Amino acid sequence: MERESMEFDVVIVGGGPAGLGAAIRLKQLANEKGQDVSVCLIEKGAEVGAHILSGAVMDPRALTELIPDWKEQGAPLNAPVSEDRFYILSETGATKVPNSLLPGCFHNEGNYVISLANVCRWLGQQAEALGVEIYPGFAGAEVVYNADGSVKxxxxxxxxxxxxxxHGPAYQPGMELHGKYVLFAEGCRGQLGKELEAKFNxxxxxxxxxYGIGIKELWEIKPENHQPGLVVHTGGWPMDNATYGGGFLYHLENNQVAVGYVVGLGYENPFLxxxxxxxxxxTHPTIRGxxxxxxRVAYGxxxxxxxxxxxxxxxxFPGGALIGCDAGFLNGSRIKGSHCAIKSGxxxxxxxxxxxxxxxxSDELAAYPEAFKNSWLYEELxxxxxxxxxMSKGLWTGALLFGIDQKLFGxxxxxxxxxxxxxxxxxKKAAECQxxxxxxPxxxxxxxxxxxxxxxxxxHEEDQPCHLRLANPAVAIEVNLALYDAPEQRxxxxxxxxxVREADGSNPRLQINAQNCVHCKTCDIKDPTQNITWVAPQGGEGPVYPNM
Known part of the structure; x- marks a missing residue:
């Protein structure tokens, strides 16, 4: 069956803060200038926000530029930061770093504890009200090119x-969405973004x-343990001092707390x-209370x-651009990316x-990188x-170097x-590690x-091709298991x-339980042989994050 196609002025892939920020800005400009600009946004989640997960403490700067009256419009930024705490943890103790000693990037005055998934749901409503055509449940699976090689x-x-x-009885071919320009906002390690980076060098x-991996849970806690707007960050335990990692605890409204941990994916020990x-x-005494x-009500x-x-x-590149985390717009020192994403979009x-x-x-939008170079976003990054x-040099050396960088040189x-x-x-090889x-649990x-x-x-529908592709299935056993003790398990x-093995322990093989995948992309990043490629499953599948 031949694909049908639809034509738009701009096609946007991804309904996160970057994609929605871009869609809203396009329609705002069209309305201001009295021009008709057709904008289509596709989102692989079942709804806008379904696949959105972030800490999150949000700097409202970019949102205020985009929608100055966001408070009056009901944006779900309901928990202004009330207190910052930063702890260096040992296994049983904690040292609170005085706020006066913390670099400015760790101060959150004027920011908000949010659910980024809910903010994106709200942004989606704003975009649709402006006339953006949003199609949730449709994953961007393939880039379409013009005869001259530009993105179509x-x-x-x-x-x-x-x-x-x-082809099963419910088979339907995908649809081509053509745009004079295509903006890719798939988030970190985007499938199509990877392809474009390779094709256009x-x-x-x-x-x-x-990269890092952020793991998060949402909890409902007792009112007496809840402090709306409290922001807690930690370094040290349970990581060793040579491995990058840190925890967070963010108090939202309604007695909810987001707790999570970030581990830098440059770690060396395959047993981690x-x-x-x-x-x-x-379980740390400072956290568990x-x-x-x-x-616990949610996980991702x-x-x-x-x-x-x-x-x-x-x-x-000819015909399009990378925005948001598809490009890597995140301020690691502030542990914030949503404002960067909106601004880039x-x-x-x-x-x-x-x-x-x-x-x-279909030409190169040279004005975009030029505008970035002249923006507050470039200055911040x-x-x-x-x-x-x-910080890749270890906790203490990294803290000293970054402290000098920030405190002495701003x-x-x-x-x-x-x-x-x-x-x-x-x-490192498993034989070299403990x-x-x-x-x-x-x-x-x-x-x-x-x-x-x-x-x-x-x-995920189980009767479909596995969306976690192995370039060479033998490598999983002959290299990953033999040399690294199959770190993908961890x-x-x-x-x-x-x-999995036979009853006598023989014939090991890698079993991929693709139906469990939460689309974090860690396997695509950390696999030591780069043998695993994540591709989008059928549209609408994956997690459905409430309030995450």
């Missing part, structure tokens, strides 16, 4: 393909992206499990692009609108550029630190993966990867 659009994934590759001369480290974090008599995980300015690729939208108004299409490479030190290489290449004995404060995935509302926070 995207094709949504085929539906109803069975596990053996044949967007990463030539750019340092490797650096980010999921188990997060569970251990909750918040959860007495509490109830997502990779984070944290390389900063040094790792940003070229942003434009707005800047790209302004460049695309001007090009359309001038009668151009420049001041933060040394954070991740400093982020404008006469040097720029560099990233040492891609995260997947930093994993196994880690993690405690069993108690089912009250700490949990296993499968009960956690249940709370993510994840669902870095995946959803129990997707499992080594």
């Amino acid at each position: 659009g995207v094709a949504t994934g085929d539906m109803g393909i069975l596990k053996d590759g044949s 967007l990463r030539d001369g750019v340092e490797p992206q650096q 499990s980010p999921f188990e480290e997060f569970q251990r974090f909750k 918040f959860f007495d008599g509490a109830k 995980a997502r990779a984070i692009a944290a390389g900063g300015l040094q790792s940003l690729p070229k942003l434009v 707005a800047l790209a939208a302004e460049a695309a609108f001007d090009a359309l108004a001038a009668g151009r299409s 420049y001041r933060a550029r040394n954070f991740k490479p400093a 982020g404008k030190a006469p040097w720029t630190l560099h990233h040492s290489g891609p995260d997947h290449a930093k994993l 196994p880690i004995a993690y405690p069993k 108690d089912g009250v404060l700490t949990f296993d993966r499968l009960s956690s995935v249940f709370l993510s509302n994840t669902n 870095y995946c926070p959803a129990g997707v990867y499992e080594i």
Whole structure:
């Protein structure tokens, strides 16, 4: 069956803060200038916000620029930050760092504790009210090119393909969505963004992206343990001092608390499990008291692009641009990306609108990277550029280097630190490392993966091709298991990867439980042989995050 196609002025792939920010800005400009600009946004989640997960403490700066009256319009920013606490943890103790000693990036005055999923749902309503056509449940599966090699659009994934590759009775081919410009806002480690970076050499001369995995739970706690707007960050235990990681505890409204842990994916020990480290974090005496008599209500995980300015690729190519975390717009030092994403989307939208108004299409939007260079977003990322490479040197050395960078030079030190290489290449062989004995979950404060995935509302149709592709299935056993003790069993926070054997322990094989996948993309990033590729399953599948 031949694909049908639809034509738009601008097609946007992804309904996160970057994509929605771009869509809203395009329509605002069209309305201001009295021009008709057609904008289509596709989102792979079942609804806008379904796949959105972030801490999150939000700097409202970009939102205020985009929608100045967001408070009057009912934006769900309801918990202004009331207090900052930063602790350095040991196994049994905690040292509170005086706020006067903290760099400015750790101060959250004027920010809000939010559910980014709910903010995106609200942004989606604003976009639709302006005339943006939003199609949830449609994953961008393929880039469509013009004869001259420029980007023409995207094709949504085929539906109803069975596990053996044949067409089932409900088969429907994907649809092509053509745009004069296409903005890619898929989030961290976007499937199509990876393809575009390779095709157009967007990463030539750019340092490797650096990633983390953020794992998060949402809890309802007792009113007496709740302080709306309280923001807690931690460093140290349960990580060793050489491994980047840290915890967070954010108090939202309605007696809800978001608790989570971030582990830098440049870690060396293949026995490390980010999921188990997060569970251990909750047992610390400084943290666990918040959860007495509490109830866990949601769980999820997502990779984070944290390389900063040094790792940003070229942003434009003929016919389109990368925005948000598809490019890597995140301020790792502030642990914030939503305001960066909105701003990048707005800047790209302004460049695309001007090009359309001038009668151009399918060229490079050179005005977008130029506008970025002249924006407060560039200034902010420049001041933060040394954070991740400093912290990769270990907790104490990194804290000293970054403290000097921020306190003495205000982020404008006469040097720029560099990233040492891609995260997947930093994993050591199992024989060189010490196994880690993690405690069993108690089912009250700490949990296993499968009960956690249940709370993510994840669902995939089982009779479809696996969306986690192995370039060479033999590598999983002959290299990953033999040399690294199959680290995919541990870095995946959803129990997707499992080594199974015969009753006598022979014939190991990798079993992929793709139905558990929460779309965090960690496997695509951390696999030491880069043998695993994540591609979008059928549209609408995956997690459905409430209030995350």
